[in-house]
Amino acid sequence: MQPLIQKYIPKTTKDVFGQDDSIKQLKNFIVNFKKEKKKSALIYGSSGTGKTSSVYTIANEIGYEVIEVNASDFRNAEQINQKVGNAIKQQSLFAKGKIILVDEIDGLSGHEDRGGIQAITKLIGDSSYPIILTATNPFDNKFSSLRSKSNLMEFKQLDYLSIFNIFKKICDNEKIKYDEEILKALSRRAGGDARAAINDLQMLAQNKKELTKESLEELAERNKTDSIMTALNKIFKTTDIKIAISAFDNVKEDLDEQLLWIDENLPKEYTKPQELAKAYEMLSKADVFKRRIKRWQHYRFLVYINALITAGIASAKNEKYKNLVQYKPTGRILKLWWANQKAAKKKEIAARIAEKTHSSKKEIIKSTMPYLPIIFKNKEMRSNIINYLNLNEEEVEWLKSQVKI
Numbered sequence: 001m002q003p004l005i006q007k008y009i010p011k012t013t014k015d016v017f018g019q020d021d022s023i024k025q026l027k028n029f030i031v032n033f034k035k036e037k038k039k040s041a042l043i044y045g046s047s048g049t050g051k052t053s054s055v056y057t058i059a060n061e062i063g064y065e066v067i068e069v070n071a072s073d074f075r076n077a078e079q080i081n082q083k084v085g086n087a088i089k090q091q092s093l094f095a096k097g098k099i100i101l102v103d104e105i106d107g108l109s110g111h112e113d114r115g116g117i118q119a120i121t122k123l124i125g126d127s128s129y130p131i132i133l134t135a136t137n138p139f140d141n142k143f144s145s146l147r148s149k150s151n152l153m154e155f156k157q158l159d160y161l162s163i164f165n166i167f168k169k170i171c172d173n174e175k176i177k178y179d180e181e182i183l184k185a186l187s188r189r190a191g192g193d194a195r196a197a198i199n200d201l202q203m204l205a206q207n208k209k210e211l212t213k214e215s216l217e218e219l220a221e222r223n224k225t226d227s228i229m230t231a232l233n234k235i236f237k238t239t240d241i242k243i244a245i246s247a248f249d250n251v252k253e254d255l256d257e258q259l260l261w262i263d264e265n266l267p268k269e270y271t272k273p274q275e276l277a278k279a280y281e282m283l284s285k286a287d288v289f290k291r292r293i294k295r296w297q298h299y300r301f302l303v304y305i306n307a308l309i310t311a312g313i314a315s316a317k318n319e320k321y322k323n324l325v326q327y328k329p330t331g332r333i334l335k336l337w338w339a340n341q342k343a344a345k346k347k348e349i350a351a352r353i354a355e356k357t358h359s360s361k362k363e364i365i366k367s368t369m370p371y372l373p374i375i376f377k378n379k380e381m382r383s384n385i386i387n388y389l390n391l392n393e394e395e396v397e398w399l400k401s402q403v404k405i
């Protein structure tokens with residue numbers, strides 16, 4: 001199957017949601033180019049908001065040809081003059097006009113690229129065609145000269161309703177079943193990035209063609225995994241302790257899980273035995289500290305633990321390993337499996353109650369199960385329930401875990 005993100009590349013400006021004003025502004029600039037004082041448009045905004053798509057769909061609609069050049073082409077002045085120069089000189093047979101698109105100028109960085117930025121600036125001065133630059137952050141100092149020569153147009157982050165409409169269109173077309181509320185919740189989570197949103201949808205719906213509450217949980221689980229992968233990457237791929245030390249700052253997993261993730265993936269990354277040994281030494285010290293905290297409540301040790309498993313492990317190597325490692329959750333966490341097990345316990349208990357009360361399991365899950373753990377808190381009721389429903393040890397444990405008895 002063709003990936004959704006490919007299948008739903010906007011073909012007309014109507015397919016680009018939530019950017020009507022910016023599209024209008026950009027179209028005006030292109031069409032009235034001859035009258036414009038500034039010969040380029042710098043369109044900017046976060047990733048996945050429709051910048052590149054808008055340029056192509058507008059061009060399509062007004063019958064213009066897009067000549068796209070990469071920011072990296074500008075590293076070499078000769079190269080760029082050749083590429084753009086030729087394209088400009090050739091009269092195109094069918095197109096009514098031409099647009100020169102320099103996509104993602106953020107890529108130009110540091111001193112060695114100064115020539116690149118200069119080359120673009122010069123191009124703007126000479127060109128008899130509209131030049132469109134795109135950037136995610138145009139306010140970097142290095143772009144100041146480009147900014148002053150360009151019409152700035154912002155592509156705002158998409159609001160959740162725009163994402164929701166994109167989802168709806170795709171789901172209807174692909175015959176993916178959904179509940180509006182769930183689709184809305186999913187839209188809110190996309191953070192205004194349509195590309196990420198469509199890719200999430202792809203992952204959630206590719207096998208089952210249906211979006212459910214579980215889909216939301218699945219996504220949360222995956223995002224969590226993403227963040228810990230980034231943390232591992234930070235620690236494993238740097239020798240700079242200043243970078244490593246903050247690796248776990250935005251990670252939600254608790255310390256136990258962090259240790260397990262490192263334990264699982266360390267030997268895949270650190271292949272030199274001495275460095276591996278040194279890194280494990282750090283990990284085991286962290287583990288010792290952790291036990292002491294548990295036993296004696298010495299919470300001030302926590303900062304040492306963090307230092308050991310971030311900076312300590314990062315500095316156990318002399319240089320970073322160049323091989324690419326796919327980090328994996330440890331077999332010992334099995335979070336999803338746990339979640340499923342828990343859902344299964346709930347269903348088991350509901351089935352018992354349904355049998356005793358002659359009602360449906362579905363009804364019990366909806367109307368009784370939310371209250372059962374609370375009732376279970378009461379000691380007397382608890383033993384009655386256990387006897388009446390003949391609950392086994394695991395089921396009792398599950399109920400207890402729901403209210404932390």
Ligand SMILES: Nc1ncnc2c1ncn2[C@@H]1O[C@H](COP(=O)(O)OP(=O)(O)OP(=O)(O)O)[C@@H](O)[C@H]1O
Pocket residue numbers: 005008009010015016017018019045046047048049050051052053054104136158166194195198
């Ligand atoms: N406003 C939008 N409406 C509908 N789909 C969109 C929109 N923005 C992005 N998309 C989807 O995301 C894909 C990528 O969009 P596009 O390349 O235009 O984003 P961008 O703003 O250029 O992002 P980047 O800064 O990462 O290059 C499109 O092919 C489309 O499927």
Ligand SMILES: [Mg+2]
Pocket residue numbers: 051052053103134
């Ligand atoms: Mg783009």
